[in-house]
Amino acid sequence: MASSCFLRSILFSSLPTSLPSRSDSLSAFFPKNLTCSSTASLFESLSVSSIGSGSIRILTDRRGKLSAVKSMATKTAEIGKEEKKRVEIFDLEENLAIDLAKFTADLSDKFCKERGAFTVVVSGGSLIKSLRKLVESPYVDSIDWSKWHFFWVDERVVPKHHDDSNYKLAYDSFLSKVPIPPGNVYAINESLSAEAAADDYETCLKHLVKTNILRVSESTGFPKFDLMLLGMGPDGHVASLFPGHGLCNESKKWVTSITDSPKPPSERITFTFPVINSSAHIALVVCGSGKAEAVQAALKKTGDVPAGSVSAEDELVWFLDKPASSKL
Numbered sequence: 001m002a003s004s005c006f007l008r009s010i011l012f013s014s015l016p017t018s019l020p021s022r023s024d025s026l027s028a029f030f031p032k033n034l035t036c037s038s039t040a041s042l043f044e045s046l047s048v049s050s051i052g053s054g055s056i057r058i059l060t061d062r063r064g065k066l067s068a069v070k071s072m073a074t075k076t077a078e079i080g081k082e083e084k085k086r087v088e089i090f091d092l093e094e095n096l097a098i099d100l101a102k103f104t105a106d107l108s109d110k111f112c113k114e115r116g117a118f119t120v121v122v123s124g125g126s127l128i129k130s131l132r133k134l135v136e137s138p139y140v141d142s143i144d145w146s147k148w149h150f151f152w153v154d155e156r157v158v159p160k161h162h163d164d165s166n167y168k169l170a171y172d173s174f175l176s177k178v179p180i181p182p183g184n185v186y187a188i189n190e191s192l193s194a195e196a197a198a199d200d201y202e203t204c205l206k207h208l209v210k211t212n213i214l215r216v217s218e219s220t221g222f223p224k225f226d227l228m229l230l231g232m233g234p235d236g237h238v239a240s241l242f243p244g245h246g247l248c249n250e251s252k253k254w255v256t257s258i259t260d261s262p263k264p265p266s267e268r269i270t271f272t273f274p275v276i277n278s279s280a281h282i283a284l285v286v287c288g289s290g291k292a293e294a295v296q297a298a299l300k301k302t303g304d305v306p307a308g309s310v311s312a313e314d315e316l317v318w319f320l321d322k323p324a325s326s327k328l
């Protein structure tokens with residue numbers, strides 16, 4: 001049985017000149033193993049291996065936007081494949097957005113060529129604004145949008161035209177600007193209850209597995225999305241998995257519902273941790289000093305926040321701006 005979700009196409013349808021100085025808190029976090037590298041002499045970066053098996057790089061753009069995009073090739077080549085987690089800290093959110101676009105476009109190229117499809121999941125919130133460079137030149141023209149399949153890691157159960165809708169948020173500033181086929185955009189069926197909408201979305205995903213659009217993780221048996229682009233709340237929640245909530249422990253369902261979300265609106269559906277953590281690649285994008293404590297809790301394990309449980313099968317990258325990283 002094809003799900004209503006699957007069948008329903010979407011109808012709407014500072015110019016720093018020197019190496020960044022380490023703050024006291026950063027010194028404490030990165031004690032000795034700093035390696036300086038100048039990538040194409042356009043970026044100056046500090047590469048630090050200190051978070052578990054992952055690494056941190058602090059990137060400072062010296063010549064503006066173009067320089068930042070050019071230097072990405074070198075940067076990507078420097079990253080060992082065995083490193084599944086890394087943290088990148090950007091002086092400016094603008095540079096973060098540039099880097100995130102290049103990161104996403106590279107993965108799009110890889111998966112479109114390798115498997116003829118690219119399965120991308122987004123959250124709501126400020127993440128969508130950080131994707132703005134993808135809908136600009138050169139990516140808007142170079143990406144093979146026809147092979148994209150677009151999903152939400154969580155959605156509020158409200159009409160699509162409602163201001164609270166994650167679909168509307170993504171549509172207004174992203175989907176309406178790129179030619180992803182409307183049939184490849186998987187919105188929830190918001191006419192159902194939260195529980196039924198979650199079941200409907202899971203059925204939709206199972207159908208996409210059968211048709212080989214969505215892969216399955218060999219190690220977990222859960223769907224393996226090519227890329228998840230996630231935000232994090234100030235309390236450390238990801239998707240609609242909130243601190244201390246029982247849904248964080250869901251181990252069987254792919255998609256589940258919540259009717260008591262601490263962040264309004266209360267009724268939502270959300271991917272579960274087994275699905276999130278079976279992703280090939282995850283970008284966790286966090287900006288602002290209001291999230292510094294949750295970033296610290298997740299990365300330095302000074303507290304128990306859902307974001308600290310995020311992992312990926314191939315690569316997890318934390319994209320942080322400086323204020324968000326200020327407690328590391």
Ligand SMILES: O=C(O)[C@H](O)[C@@H](O)[C@H](O)[C@H](O)COP(=O)(O)O
Nearest residue numbers: 123124125126231232233238239
């Ligand atoms: O529907 C939602 O509420 C979002 O998907 C949610 O998980 C969001 O990603 C975080 O709350 C971060 O949002 P901000 O970046 O706006 O803080």
